[in-house]
Amino acid sequence: MPSTPSTSTLETPRFEARRFSTWNSRGKSVKRTKPGIHRAFHKDVILLPSADDSSVVKQAKKSVLHQRGYILNAFEFEKAWDSTEVMARLRQAFAAKVCLPNNVRGRPHGRHFCQQPSSCTTPPPQAPPQQPPQQPPQQPPQQPPQQPPQQPPQQPPLQPPQQPPQQPPQQPPQQPPQQPPQQPPQQPPQQPPQQPPLQPPVNDQAGYHPDNYYSAYVDIIEDLAEEEDGELLHAIVVSMQDQTLPKEDVPVSDILKELAEKIDSIGISRFNINRSNVLDGAIRGLKRLTFSPCNTLNVRFSDDKGATEEAIDLGGPRREFLRLLMQTLSESEMFEGREGHRNLALDFRALREDKYFYAGTAIALSLVHGGPPPCFLSKTLFTGISEGADQCQPELEDVTDSDLRDKLTKVSEATTLHDLQLSVEPISDYLATAGCLRLLTSLTDKYPLLEDILMFHVVHRVRAPLERFKDGLKTLGVLPKIQQHPEAFRPLLCYNPPTLTADSLDCLFTINWSEDGSNSRIGENKTVAFWRDFLQDVEEEKKMTLESILTFTTGSNVVPPMGFSPQPSLEFLHGGGKYPIANTCINCLRLPLHSEYEPFKEAMEFAIQNTYGFGMA
Incomplete structure (x- = not known):
């Protein structure tokens, strides 16, 4: 065994300040002080039930084991110790907790660590000098339980330098030739019949077996492991739940309704909008200190002279504002490319004013607050949003x-x-x-x-605007949903051919009839027939669009992804009136009563094509 360093050796601090140069102010070389040799180092020691144990001790488990004495913090190891001395020192440190039976080479045998029985913690003082030379061949399990309680009270505090030379010569010559042939054949047959796994350990030394005495320790490990592993497993399942579900099977309307649950019907964010400069008014409202995307949007329009339109926002002005905002964004300097296939453009002024962020925020607000979808992004830009810029595959058509x-x-x-x-x-x-x-x-x-x-011009050149645009889409949690369900959101963000037809628009409205058999009902039946003929003529003649009729009634040119609330309805002007009247707040269209179809058609076309603002609707 290596000799212990002399106590006269001077120990220096582990970390020493060193000069940046080896020359002093007089030009003479200064010899660096050699760091001293440390004879000891410190390590944390954790007691495990077996060398094959694969559980990781952490968090609550580690705290409980530390309180119960199964963990030693900063245990001091001397470099002069050999393996036998290390095991002896560990036996001293864990004397009240475990027994460490050794094999021929002084290494732990079988189950490395076992709980110390209560009878072994207070042995008689005369047993140690008699049992080591005589009892190892007859009672191998008794020698390890008797040594640990003797050494901690006598040798460690009084004679730390004398133990290393005394113990190594005694234990290796006595235990190695005796334990290997006796322990392997004795332990396996004695464990099952004498101490069942569920039976608590006894204090009788004759019934001692390592598998019985560390059972309490194993119970602690297993209980804490099940608790922590359960929490970890639950967190993993929750984080991966959206990835395991079929992404294409989730309707986009359900996704947006889930996001819309965050909207507070009491809180209000106000927007004062002029139709000639919708984007500027929208950015002013988004910058307002009281703005919150979770508040209800309250929009007030003003005409070119600044006079407020006569409309209270119960839903109609908000849809009108979001429709105009999506149209303005598509035509702004932040986007370029073919109509319906826009890519981000590089505009340093817009980047400096952070307009790309507000553009993404506006799209997220429109989707969640019941407005129309943008439907003008290119496939390349959508891929950069949903999958990442590196996954884009731009084409020549993307070059403006x-x-x-x-x-x-x-x-x-x-x-x-x-x-x-x-x-x-x-x-x-x-x-x-x-x-x-x-x-x-x-x-x-x-x-x-x-x-x-193409990657440079279409993607990498506008990487900074793309990142800010995506940051804006994170509003109300829209961007994560786009990335989780890309196919569901693709028709809302990319170009989608109009699907509105005369039949689908007619089915969208609910008719509020008068009482069946009344005189009013007769005129209503005739007017509904005129209404359906009018829709057919608009679809065929192309003088106006069906979207303009929907905009006149609801303020939105398309059916929002979450649908209309309330559902559009038809009513009748029995009190007189030549032209139709629309109430966009409740999505209600009141039709005039005419005896002939041509006057009805002319009145409908004139009203829809010449209405500007809510005050004249």
Whole structure:
């Protein structure tokens, strides 16, 4: 066994301040002080029931074990100790808790750690000198339980330097030749018949067996492990629940209704909007300190002279505002590209004023607050939102600059290496700026070149606006739902051909009839027939659109993803009136009563095409 370092050796601190230079102010070299050699180090020791135990001790489990004495904090190990001395020291530290039977080489045998029985904690003082030389071949289980209680009260506090040379020569020569042939055949047959797993440990030394005395410790481990593992398992299940469900089977209306539960009907966020500059009024309202996306939106329109329109927002002005806002965003400087297939444009003024964030916020508000969906984003932009920018696959049609698009088209149509090199020369400066300038050695090089150019121009060039746009979509939790259910949201954000027909618009309205058999009912039957003919003519003649009729009635040009609330209805002007009247707050259209179809049709067309604002509706 290595000798213990002399006590006269000077110990220096573990961390010493060092000079930045080896020269002093006089130009002479200064020798660095060599760090001292430390004879000990500290480690935390945790008592486990078996060397094969795979449970991780943490959190509540670790706290309970520490309180019960199964954990030693900063236990001191000396570098001069060998394996036998280490096991002896651990036996001393855990004397009141466990017994450590050793095998030939001083290593733990079988179940490494077992709980110390109560009878072994207070043994008679005369037993230690008699049993070590005589009893190991006859009673191997008695020697380990008697040694731990003797050493802690006598040797550790008084003779720490004398124990290392005394114990190693005694234990290795006595125990190694005796325990290996006796313990393996004795422990397996004695455990099942003498101490069943459910029987509590006894204090009789003759019935001692390690499997019985660490059972209480194992119970502690298992109980705490089940509690912590259950909480961890529940958290994992909750976090992965949305990923395991079929994403396409969830109706988008149910998703938006779930998000709409966050809206507070009492809180109000006000917007003062002028129709000639809807986006500016919307941004002012979003910047207001009292604004909250969870509040109900209250919108007041003003005409070009600033006079407030005669309308109380019970739903109609809000839908009108959101419809105009979606239309204004599509035509703003923040988006570019074909109609219905818009990509983000790079506008530094909009980026500096954070308009991209407000654009995403406006779309999220429109979806959750019952407004129309945008339906103008390109597939490339939608992929960047739902899957990430790196998953985008832009096409030549996504390039808005006609001059650049034509030059890239020539690159894609090159049939020889010479043609490819000639087509690249006009855009060499742009390629250098984009980081795509390279040596072309074959015709197949045009494919990765085009892919890199399109990714730079359509995606990476507008990466900062895209991130702010996505931050705005996080309002009310819309962006996570888009990423979880991309196919459900694709028709709402990307271009979707109009599906409104005369029959579907007619079925959208509920008719409030008069009493059956009354004189009023006769005129209503005739007017409803005129109404349905009018819808058929609008669909066929194309002089006006069915969307304009829906806008006149509800303030929205499409059916919102969550539907209308309340459902649109038809009523009749029995008191007189030549033109129809719409109440967008309750989605009600009052039809005039005419004896002929042509006067009815002319009145409907004039009212719908010439109505501007809620005061004249």
